[in-house]
Amino acid sequence: MSVLIKGGRIIDPSEGLDQVGNVLIEEGIIKSYPKTTAKFEKDPNVEVIDARGKIVAPGFVDIHVHLREPGFEHKETIRTGCDSAAAGGFTTIVCMPNTNPVNDNASVTEYILLKARTEGKVNVFPIGAITKGEEGESLAQIGEMFEAGCVGVSDDGMPVMNSKVMRHAMEYVKAFGIPVISHAEDKNLSGHGVMNEGEVSTLLGLEGIPCASEDVMVSRDITVAELTGAHLHICHVSTAGSVRLIRAAKKRGVHVTAEVTPHHFTLTDEAVNQYDTHAKMNPPLRSEVDRKAVIKGIKDGTIDVIATDHAPHSEDEKKVEFDLAPFGIVGLETALPLSLKLVEDGVLTLSQLISKLTDAPSSILNLNKGTIKQGAAADVVVFDPKKKIKVDREKFHSKAKNTPFDGWELKGEVSHTIVDGRIVYSA
Numbered sequence: 113m114s115v116l117i118k119g120g121r122i123i124d125p126s127e128g129l130d131q132v133g134n135v136l137i138e139e140g141i142i143k144s145y146p147k148t149t150a151k152f153e154k155d156p157n158v159e160v161i162d163a164r165g166k167i168v169a170p171g172f173v174d175i176h177v178h179l180r181e182p183g184f185e186h187k188e189t190i191r192t193g194c195d196s197a198a199a200g201g202f203t204t205i206v207c208m209p210n211t212n213p214v215n216d217n218a219s220v221t222e223y224i225l226l227k228a229r230t231e232g233k234v235n236v237f238p239i240g241a242i243t244k245g246e247e248g249e250s251l252a253q254i255g256e257m258f259e260a261g262c263v264g265v266s267d268d269g270m271p272v273m274n275s276k277v278m279r280h281a282m283e284y285v286k287a288f289g290i291p292v293i294s295h296a297e298d299k300n301l302s303g304h305g306v307m308n309e310g311e312v313s314t315l316l317g318l319e320g321i322p323c324a325s326e327d328v329m330v331s332r333d334i335t336v337a338e339l340t341g342a343h344l345h346i347c348h349v350s351t352a353g354s355v356r357l358i359r360a361a362k363k364r365g366v367h368v369t370a371e372v373t374p375h376h377f378t379l380t381d382e383a384v385n386q387y388d389t390h391a392k393m394n395p396p397l398r399s400e401v402d403r404k405a406v407i408k409g410i411k412d413g414t415i416d417v418i419a420t421d422h423a424p425h426s427e428d429e430k431k432v433e434f435d436l437a438p439f440g441i442v443g444l445e446t447a448l449p450l451s452l453k454l455v456e457d458g459v460l461t462l463s464q465l466i467s468k469l470t471d472a473p474s475s476i477l478n479l480n481k482g483t484i485k486q487g488a489a490a491d492v493v494v495f496d497p498k499k500k501i502k503v504d505r506e507k508f509h510s511k512a513k514n515t516p517f518d519g520w521e522l523k524g525e526v527s528h529t530i531v532d533g534r535i536v537y538s539a
């Protein structure tokens with residue numbers, strides 16, 4: 113089956129493309145941009161998608177997803193996580209290694225890839241652990257995981273507290289041309305904190321996590337990246353301090369890239385009021401000063417990409433006292449409408465936003481995705497940026513419903529998601 117996407121505004125930042133036109137997909141690849149469509153529309157073997165008034169772009173790439181399988185299938189599975197990604201317009205996702213067992217050796221990597229190939233609707237690339245069991249002590253089997261298909265290493269969920277271990281990891285990955293991906297947090301400063309340390313935590317009587325907990329580690333990791341010359345990627349930037357440190361490091365020529373989540377540029381710690389466990393995540397939602405600094409970092413390019421940190425948990429796990437609830441929220445199905453707000457607010461152009469969701473994340477991990485140039489795999493999203501939607505968590509394709517955005521009225525609806533030429537989602 114071929115697919116013709118007709119009359120949409122085609123935006124592909126990887127090609128500097130922004131024009132109204134048609135896209136023809138044949139045998140899983142982007143075949144051409146035909147000027148006229150009559151011939152294809154008469155062909156019964158061509159499925160026609162009317163994209164007039166909509167955006168046609170490379171499928172989104174999310175480099176920070178927790179698929180929970182193996183080990184936590186009650187939260188999410190590779191199958192449901194991929195379903196959720198497709199519904200959100202993502203055609204490629206990168207999954208973090210904090211499963212059970214941890215993805216710290218090639219056999220787990222191979223298991224994830226096999227499952228993804230047989231059950232997943234979208235492309236899945238795994239990230240391997242930095243240290244065995246994410247325990248922070250000795251290096252995981254990075255070489256064999258790279259051979260098996262891992263595109264980066266991270267102990268996400270946990271920081272690597274030992275600077276010497278971090279140094280060894282950075283020295284080691286250079287041979288493979290992959291980044292060390294840092295969950296930047298000083299566990300000692302975080303203590304038993306459950307939200308941002310500030311006025312709101314004081315009012316609520318909850319233990320806080322200071323911004324310094326993140327800033328100290330971002331600083332340490334940048335210093336070690338400078339020492340080793342390795343590529344450092346900083347996850348889920350949440351503080352003004354991190355933005356400042358990354359901006360300065362980039363200026364000095366340090367090979368550092370950074371991501372931000374939609375929740376960190378949308379919400380502040382005020383969302384924790386009423387002890388809503390759907391506003392509990394790590395790093396925590398910060399102050400308005402931090403949120404504004406993060407947005408400035410997005411605008412000036414200090415922050416390279418948007419990633420969701422999709423972190424599914426079951427209802428039972430989140431329906432407990434704030435102190436006891438696990439950190440994290442789902443993000444794949446709300447990322448586009450929340451991110452489009454950056455365009456509405458004049459922070460980014462639509463093309464710049466799409467870049468932060470496509471070619472920019474792809475290039476950080478050398479995925480060779482995030483483009484719809486002729487001959488590329490036909491991974492495409494079609495969306496209506498103006499369509500009003502109301503977030504309804506009951507309609508999520510994810511197994512998990514843990515979102516603070518339920519009931520929010522936003523703009524932006526994915527109408528079609530296409531992976532390798534197959535329509536894997538349509539609204």
Ligand SMILES: [Zn+2]
Nearest residue numbers: 268269295347
């Ligand atoms: Zn993390």
